[in-house]
Amino acid sequence: MPTHRYENDFYAWSQEQAVLLRAGRWSELQIGPLSEEIEDLGKRERRALESRLVVLIGHLLKWVLQPDYPYRKSWRATINEQRRNVARLLAENPSLQPLLPELVTAAYADSRDLVVRETPLDYDVLPTTCPFTIARILDNAFWPVSY
Template identity: 50%
Template sequence: MTTTDYEQDFHRWTQEQAQLLRAGRYAALDIDHLVEELDSMGARERRELTNRLKVLLAHLLKWQYQAERRSPSWRATVKEQRLSIDDLLDDNPSLRPTLDQQIIKAYRLGRLLAVRETNLDESHFPTDCPYSMAQVTDPDFYPSSSASRDALTSVAPRHPGRWNACFTFNRANRHKLSLDRGNRIRGRGR
């Protein structure tokens, strides 16, 4: 069997290396490139964890700092990222002890993503991650609004089976009116 050059056809090279391993022909293996690929595979899993944490942390920041724009889409993204992170950690348990460091690394990127998606100034968000590892991974954790309680007043009479209105005022004179049937009041961002 002639071996394919690693640089010419990577897919074919991987198939040939797998055949050589299965056949026990270790002397014919391309050891240098196999080691490089194994190292790369581990790095890829760490990058995926960092990327998923980045998206999760950005959405937690958005949830906290733009409470008036919360949406089912944001909640779904938070849930999706947490489930994917949990699956990734189940598949790669050796990454679990590094989660604290990965959160610190991912927060820097997540903060910038939140800045880009909210149009808020970077100084609006904490420099260091405000959430603990337990909070980040807790499926029931959603940060409360950063607005003080006296700055926001909400009246939401809720009567099951009737149309309800929720009118919210804040000091910046922004307001919104939301209507929904039953107990759900849906917020509408500006």
């Protein structure tokens, strides 16, 4: 099997490493890059969860602050979709659950940016910290009228 360099052809390298793993050819594995990539897989799940939270919290803020907006129906769909995606990510990665307080705090700053970017609202009308609890954010029955 030809040796593919990690830096030059990631796809070929990853396929080669998978073959070596399945065959139990441990001494031929490139442990350094392989361990980094495995670690990055976990980080990707964490980033995906944070990204979903940004959109979810941002849309909850818009829901509260613009009750008469004509396209609220699409916000409801987005909120529902993001709640399902967050639930799925947490079901598939239960070890992310304890990180939710940290992730919600981190996501909130980006959620504020999303609201300011997508609405006529400005930062001064948005709370500086997330006004919703984690339980409320994830609760399918929670449709805030205020915070």
